[in-house]
Amino acid sequence: MKTIAVVGGSLAGLSTARALRHQGFDGRLFIISGERHRPYDRPPLSKTYLAGTVTDAEIALEAADEDLDADWRFGVTALALDPSGRRLDLSDGSALVADGVVLATGASPRSVPGTPRLAGAHVLRSVDDSRSLREDLRPGARLVVVGAGFIGAEVASTARGLGLEVVVVEAASHPLSGPIGAEMGSVVASLHTRHGVELTCGMGVVGLIGGDRVTGVALADGRVVDADVVLVGIGVRPNTEWLRGSGLAAAEGVICDAYGATPVANVVAVGDCAAWYEPALGRHVRFEHWTAARERGAIAAATLLSGGTEFRSGRPPYFWSDQYGLTIQIAGHIAGADSIVVEEGSTADCDFLAVYRRRADPVAVLAMGRGKSFMHWRRQLATAAVSARQE
Amino acid sequence: MVVVCPLADLPPGDVRRVDVEPPIAVFHTDAGELFAVDDTCTHQDASLADGWLVGCEIECPLHASKFDLRTGAVDAPPAKRPIRTHDVSVVDGIIHVALSTAAPLAPASTGVPLDIP
Numbered sequence: 001m002k003t004i005a006v007v008g009g010s011l012a013g014l015s016t017a018r019a020l021r022h023q024g025f026d027g028r029l030f031i032i033s034g035e036r037h038r039p040y041d042r043p044p045l046s047k048t049y050l051a052g053t054v055t056d057a058e059i060a061l062e063a064a065d066e067d068l069d070a071d072w073r074f075g076v077t078a079l080a081l082d083p084s085g086r087r088l089d090l091s092d093g094s095a096l097v098a099d100g101v102v103l104a105t106g107a108s109p110r111s112v113p114g115t116p117r118l119a120g121a122h123v124l125r126s127v128d129d130s131r132s133l134r135e136d137l138r139p140g141a142r143l144v145v146v147g148a149g150f151i152g153a154e155v156a157s158t159a160r161g162l163g164l165e166v167v168v169v170e171a172a173s174h175p176l177s178g179p180i181g182a183e184m185g186s187v188v189a190s191l192h193t194r195h196g197v198e199l200t201c202g203m204g205v206v207g208l209i210g211g212d213r214v215t216g217v218a219l220a221d222g223r224v225v226d227a228d229v230v231l232v233g234i235g236v237r238p239n240t241e242w243l244r245g246s247g248l249a250a251a252e253g254v255i256c257d258a259y260g261a262t263p264v265a266n267v268v269a270v271g272d273c274a275a276w277y278e279p280a281l282g283r284h285v286r287f288e289h290w291t292a293a294r295e296r297g298a299i300a301a302a303t304l305l306s307g308g309t310e311f312r313s314g315r316p317p318y319f320w321s322d323q324y325g326l327t328i329q330i331a332g333h334i335a336g337a338d339s340i341v342v343e344e345g346s347t348a349d350c351d352f353l354a355v356y357r358r359r360a361d362p363v364a365v366l367a368m369g370r371g372k373s374f375m376h377w378r379r380q381l382a383t384a385a386v387s388a389r390q391e
Numbered sequence: 392m393v394v395v396c397p398l399a400d401l402p403p404g405d406v407r408r409v410d411v412e413p414p415i416a417v418f419h420t421d422a423g424e425l426f427a428v429d430d431t432c433t434h435q436d437a438s439l440a441d442g443w444l445v446g447c448e449i450e451c452p453l454h455a456s457k458f459d460l461r462t463g464a465v466d467a468p469p470a471k472r473p474i475r476t477h478d479v480s481v482v483d484g485i486i487h488v489a490l491s492t493a494a495p496l497a498p499a500s501t502g503v504p505l506d507i508p
Contacts, residue, residue: 036506036507037505037506037507038504038505038506038507040505041468041469043454043469044469056504056505056506057504057505058471059469059505060471060504060505061468063465063471074507075507127505290455291455294455294467294468318455320453320454327453329453371437371438371441371452371453372438372441372452374452375441375442375443375452378443379443
């Protein structure tokens with residue numbers, strides 16, 4: 001393999017590019033990034049970076065002396081991949097022919113359907129989004145957050161810290177009921193309310209109201225919540241539309257095996273745009289978390305270079321969220337769990353560890369402020385996953 | 392010299408946190424090597440002794456930064472600054488650590504500028 005093109009210059013693309021070099025690839029390496037910035041770390045964009053307490057240089061993903069010997073194309077997107085998987089058409093009018101292609105195009109935030117772009121109404125994905133939202137987070141202003149997922153909850157927390165009045169509207173019955181379930185979602189709900197955030201759950205949003213600038217959020221029950229600033233955090237869709245014609249476009253993400261291989265030879269996909277087969281669940285899952293974007297780059301690189309399948313670790317998925325001065329940590333797969341038991345501490349104090357089980361087997365663990373025992377459980381889940389595979 | 396514990400009390404794969412100022416963590420790797428490093432992650436306040444040890448690499452329990460125990464170098468973000476390493480010796484079966492005289496690392500910005508000219 002003499003030439004590899006990585007499409008996407010964020011954590012997943014960069015991790016894969018690093019892994020390609022680490023695993024001995026010494027050919028030409030192209031990195032096509034739609035961003036006008038060098039790679040940066042996204043988790044701070046809803047937290048410390050949004051609050052203005054860390055600098056651009058601190059969220060850079062590359063070290064100052066790092067050199068991947070790559071040909072970076074910034075501000076350029078890929079428009080098409082031919083079905084052989086060898087030729088990429090780029091937005092600057094050029095085309096690239098490569099022996100191997102890494103799809104790491106990420107995902108884009110969903111907006112409220114049928115809503116025009118209004119000043120003061122934001123989504124949050126990029127560093128530019130974060131800078132623009134920060135401009136609007138003035139003390140005393142009223143922020144309405146649509147969606148109580150990780151982004152919504154973290155922005156609500158940051159905005160409270162900056163002295164804004166904050167209202168959160170969530171369509172589901174509880175915050176984060178998808179990733180952590182309703183029961184633990186209610187604990188997260190209590191975090192919001194005890195920090196002075198007004199939380200309304202089970203309420204859809206039908207649109208944003210305003211002229212040039214947003215002035216309110218229209219709810220499904222006909223009410224309008226007044227707003228100076230709005231953050232819409234209602235999930236993302238994978239950036240796969242450009243792959244139409246390649247056979248790889250799918251609304252649920254690029255379908256891959258458990259090692260990142262797509263159905264097209266010498267094309268792998270990684271990060272938020274990719275739905276890898278998840279052996280523990282028996283289906284394809286788009287696992288849109290930071291740790292997956294970072295760790296799977298090495299697996300995808302090995303798949304591309306050698307068809308290797310030895311890299312996949314038995315570690316369960318891990319993700320976290322920092323809100324209101326607390327870190328919520330989650331490891332494992334909650335799907336299929338039939339019980340949740342608080343093993344340590346108390347949910348009322350937001351200081352606890354809970355284990356999700358399926359029949360008697362632990363499948364996931366969630367903790368607030370219990371780092372040491374959380375790591376103990378995380379290791380146990382990994383051991384269980386390895387022994388399950390060996391059986 | 393900081394006296395840590397008898398080597399027999401720290402089996403391979405295990406770690407001991409020592410409450411000096413700043414606190415250090417002493418790791419005994421599965422391969423049988425001993426390493427001592429600053430215990431606090433340079434990214435955010437978290438104890439690396441609670442982290443995930445793989446080979447000679449410790450992964451922070453909070454945000455999954457990785458450090459090379461041999462050099463203290465950052466192997467994976469979000470941390471940008473290395474951790475200090477300390478010399479370990481075993482004398483008469485007791486683990487000792489000679490604390491580094493290097494200053495704890497100042498919060499310097501070591502990343503590249505983000506904006507493309």
